Amino acid sequence: MTNYQWKRIVLKVGSALIAPEKKGCSSRYLLHIAKFILQCRDMDIQVILVSSGSVAAGAHFFGNIENPSLATKKAMAAAGQNEMMATWDRFFDFPAAQILLTHGDLQDKERYDSVRSTIFELLDHGILPIINENDVVTTDALKVGDNDNLSAMVAAAADADSLIICSDVDGLYDKNPNIHTDAKLIKQVAQIDQSIHDMAGGAHSSVGTGGMKTKIEAAEKATSHGLSTYIINGFKEGSFEQLIQGNNPGTIFTPYDMPMKTDLHWMTHTARAQGELVIEGDFEYPLDENSAQLTSHDLVEVRGEFSVGDTIFVRSDDGKHLAKAQANYSSCLLNFITNHEYSDDSHEFIHHTGPLISDKNIAVLEQEDRV
Structure with a gap:
């Protein structure tokens, strides 16, 4: 140009x-x-x-x-x-x-x-x-x-x-x-x-x-x-x-x-992740097209402290970096959900996801997160 x-x-x-x-x-x-x-x-x-x-x-x-x-x-x-x-x-x-x-x-x-x-x-x-x-x-x-x-x-x-x-x-x-x-x-x-x-x-x-x-x-x-x-x-x-x-x-x-x-x-390159959600399950990709498929049933671990609306990382239980996202629940509530049986296990905890992150971009985003 x-x-x-x-x-x-x-x-x-x-x-x-x-x-x-x-x-x-x-x-x-x-x-x-x-x-x-x-x-x-x-x-x-x-x-x-x-x-x-x-x-x-x-x-x-x-x-x-x-x-x-x-x-x-x-x-x-x-x-x-x-x-x-x-x-x-x-x-x-x-x-x-x-x-x-x-x-x-x-x-x-x-x-x-x-x-x-x-x-x-x-x-x-x-x-x-x-x-x-x-x-x-x-x-x-x-x-x-x-x-x-x-x-x-x-x-x-x-x-x-x-x-x-x-x-x-x-x-x-x-x-x-x-x-x-x-x-x-x-x-x-x-x-x-x-x-x-x-x-x-x-x-x-x-x-x-x-x-x-x-x-x-x-x-x-x-x-x-x-x-x-x-x-x-x-x-x-x-x-x-x-x-x-x-x-x-x-x-x-x-x-x-x-x-x-x-x-x-903004989410991918400017917002910093305040925590992580570790998830498991054979849910369908891509996450950014059907984030509602991720529920409390898929949640394995909550890392860090964050509030509703904060940016977080979503990782699979084998360590794969899946996406950046916006949390619908606080880390406090999600920790409660993972540690207690809950009558309704269909809580959608992702409000909006960023794009899928390729292998070459994982290092860039993690470097940005350390800045």
Whole structure:
């Protein structure tokens, strides 16, 4: 999908572009990014900016600390967020709005829908949404952990056409280009399989946290929702010039032919499972077409604590990962059902299921669940 087909894009910019020396925000690399945003808006392309960098931007206020504590990092984020927003604001003659998110805001469906409506309202009024993870208040249980995956979740929530992720290399290579001189750039990826995940290396920049691994995860989330996803070199002005001309300056990941619907995508790629149901029985597949066939009679074990409506995993008693689902009963009640004889064993405990999960996706979902 070239630029003249875009109606709405999400642009993710990392810490190394915002504050490359950890001495506050710098316009060194941001000028050409701001120019790209302006050009898109002149072409009636709506832009949502996911901007890392609050911790890196605020680090210089706290002296030369090699290994800052978690509390210090949160304080750095609080101080740096203001400076980062002020820096972006200087580039534009139109208003920008700050949206700080945690994973808790996205995995709760009501709050997720609220985020969607807020973004749409800002865009309708010509205001640039600038989104970042709320590092000041987030905890391990509530954080996404990297803005690559956050940008993909935001892109899906905002019904964007494309996701553009800025990196410190030109795109995805068949091997680490920082080590291998014969590494070749992969210009297009039609399907993200295990071989693509295997190509992903770690982060090389001194201030970034999302290496190629998280960018591939983000691309998988975005393409499954029907978004073209680009990984480009954000340090090169030419990358953005090529995008404006309709060319691919890095690696493009093409979208699914049949994208997931919004609610199904949210359950699969954004909502975190709060527990598990272990089931047995020769029930008919697929679960997403006839979830009512799973009853309390099939229930073997309940793992974790969850409430009505929470997202859960459904596994077979031999360990096979069957689906993500929404529970109709709490873990407390389901534990009671499994531990006591109940007069009515036909309680439907699945309200809605996600798609069947293939072997190659089990690891991805479990990795996401640990983030």
